[in-house]
Amino acid sequence: MAKTPYLLRRNGKCYFRIKVPSHLKKTLNKNEIKVSLRTSDLKLAKQRIPLHLLEAQQLFSNAEKELIKLSNQNHSNSSSDISNIELERIVALWFQELEQQSEEYDYSARVSMSADERYEVLDSLREDLAGYESESENVIGPAVQPRAEKLLIKHNLCLEKSDKQFHYLCTLIQRALIQHTYNRLSIYGDMYKRQSDRLFQISHATPISKVTVTTKDEMTITWKVVLKQFTEVKKSDGVTDKTLASYKLIKDFTSEFFGSDRDIKSINTALCRDLIKQLSQLPSNARKHHPNLSLIQATKLPLEAISKRLSATSINNQMQYLSTIFAFAVNEGWIDRNPMSGIKRIKANHSETTSREPFTVEELNKLFRSSIYRSERAPYRSHKFWLPLLSLYSGMRLNEICQLFAHDIEIIEGIPVMHLRVDADGIKSFKNKSSLRTVPIHPELQRLGFVDFALEAQHRLQKLLFSDIKPSAAGSYSDNFSKWFGRALRSEGLKRNGLVFHSFRHTFRDAARNSNLNREITSKIGGWSVSDDVMDRYGKGHSIQRLYEEISKIKYQGLDLSHLGS
Incomplete structure (x- = not known):
């Protein structure tokens, strides 16, 4: 079941919980806000969360205003003390935190939402992106300037709005918001061709933080998890059960060949070629004709013990299904490239060609x-x-x-x-x-x-x-x-x-x-x-x-x- 953001369940009771932004912890003198929702009913608890979230956001907003007021009274640094490199590092770190906060919600939300709900999210994100990519100061200004002021306060810095470096800071934030929105679009299944902003790749953002942050690259994603997430997300995208049933053979075969607990990052093109080679030895309808054997065991049967092996067309279909699963993993950020890329389809014999023909x-x-x-x-x-x-x-x-x-x-x-x-x-x-x-x-x-x-x-x-x-x-x-x-x-x-x-x-x-x-x-x-x-x-x-x-x-x-x- 997908996790509901801001909902904590303990001993049958429901609580609203939200982390306090790091730069406000000292002002509010707390690390998190936890409030009882006064119910054990999950549905009722979910209905009460938005009100508590609004109150928490108002509390954070008031604390922000207090910090701005104190900052105006105490100009601790002048603009000449801040380098462009330092501004880039500040925004890159903020971008990394922004990514972690949204991913915690987006990955769980996408699994549970319907296809129509996903389309609504995509439309909303595209509208956001259009605003962030706008060249109009009236459009982009309200989106970036308040964030710039908060970042300056968080790092105990001061820049006047007329300073060139404040303008550069706003430009960096605009770039971060654009990249962040593209990343979120990708999570919800919107494929696009765009080179990632170099400043906001993990390799650039990681060194600026003094704390160790767990990234997707450091997580162990097993093949079993990949298959489970693939199925759940495709269902939420509106893919029919009949279509998903087409993946059963390749999912079962790969689970045996790779092993369910294999780290997906350890699967390379050479291993996939070995898999296809062994798959080509699988008897047709192996589960039906050889129910007491595993799929791998069935591939070792001699030719005289079986009626026929999988056709080239069937093998190519399974290769396409496997490539689709790997493409999903790439899109989720679990691997950098599809290991099925470059593996050529098996050439079918003329007798195996099954293209549909019209009636005369x-x-x-x-x-x-x-x-x-x-x-x-x-x-x-x-x-x-x-x-x-x-x-x-x-x-x-x-x-x-x-x-x-x-x-x-x-x-x-x-x-x-x-x-x-x-x-x-x-x-x-x-x-x-x-x-x-x-x-x-x-x-x-x-x-x-x-x-x-x-x-x-x-x-x-x-x-x-x-x-x-x-x-x-x-x-x-x-x-x-x-x-x-x-x-x-x-x-x-x-x-x-x-x-x-x-x-x-x-x-x-x-x-x-x-x-x-x-x-x-x-x-x-x-x-x-x-x-x-x-x-x-x-x-x-x-x-x-x-x-x-x-x-x-x-x-x-x-x-x-x-x-x-x-």
Whole structure:
């Protein structure tokens, strides 16, 4: 469980506790403030913390004013006694303290917050950064001058605001705030390309302190901790359980190969190459076929004792997962570089290539005249009838269709649409933010009776539109159908390399190109990201009418569905 800042629990009782800034300890004659919250209820205690925090900050502010008053009465040093090097050391030390204070909160807060909360924090930090990087004195002055005055008081120094060195001190503080904000953005997952300010790297800041400060470089971060933090942070970022399940094999294998208690800083590129070499000897579905062996033991089985080893494609996927974990560790500041960098992907044999292929018109005609569709009669059509057609005429992913609620189908301005949106119970999962969208229902789907099918499901008060779909053991609504569809393609003589349910999405994309659909609208309908351009995030987007006009252009020359009727 993430630690709540300023909350102390002792013997079932809750307290508010905050450290007194070092330069105020003598004035206030205490090292910390600890106040009973007069409750043992954690929720109630958290609600009372902000009031005590406000009172503590007011106390610190009054003490600051008292120090300023005393300083004005006793000018202990003149500006000529202060060198620029001394000012740099003072600000570098202050920066180090600032980093430690925020990290104590940020690292625990990020793990417990939702994806939406993280986006709010990132937006707030970007606003702060815009202010700190401003060249306007009216904007940056109020942010740096009070901090400059406090630092002078803390170190028993005096500078007039008109002094050049006071201006230099403010410039240093501005640089520190900019670097500090970039560091905080990194903690919350915002990747940026920027060279760190040399003055505020740990190697520059450490010598100025007379006390030993524990830094992230001095901490021992074990592989077990890395994997745990990676999983927790990715969950808080909105990554689905299904996506995280993809990491299970590499997490289990590395835990055996590296050892759970290995210091991450001791893992280098050579060790990773050895790991990949041994991983390539792992039998396919080792846990299932050899449950009594560890993964490492399974790699030592002779070829005649196994059906096949992991394919090059599977190994490359695991390498990518491992590289992602190391990239996370780099971003957290635990290691300086990704040891997977420079390790080349394994070249797959031609027979292993599994890129998805679109359906041909001949294959579509054969599919929609197969026994699958001959057994389906209106109005009692099942999900097996509708799922391929919906993907073909909307480009939707299989899981997006399977998890539709009955009330996700609506008529807006006379146009029937499908809403791909999150639900309050967290049943649905989406690949990314672009996946959340509203898709007009193609005229051909309307002709086949899909809207009537949805309205009937609403009339029966169904939650899921396709109530006959049963989730898999992993909780996925698409897994079972995906396997069934693969078997159906084989039974109908349609199976070939690269042809899977996802091929409908590729087929739709080709149809959009051939029908000259607007690229941005195609991306909006299909849930593809258009670009990272800030301009694309402005405005409300295209109207339902405009989207409907475009999707209605989708045609499949030579495809005959007239026998399906409505």
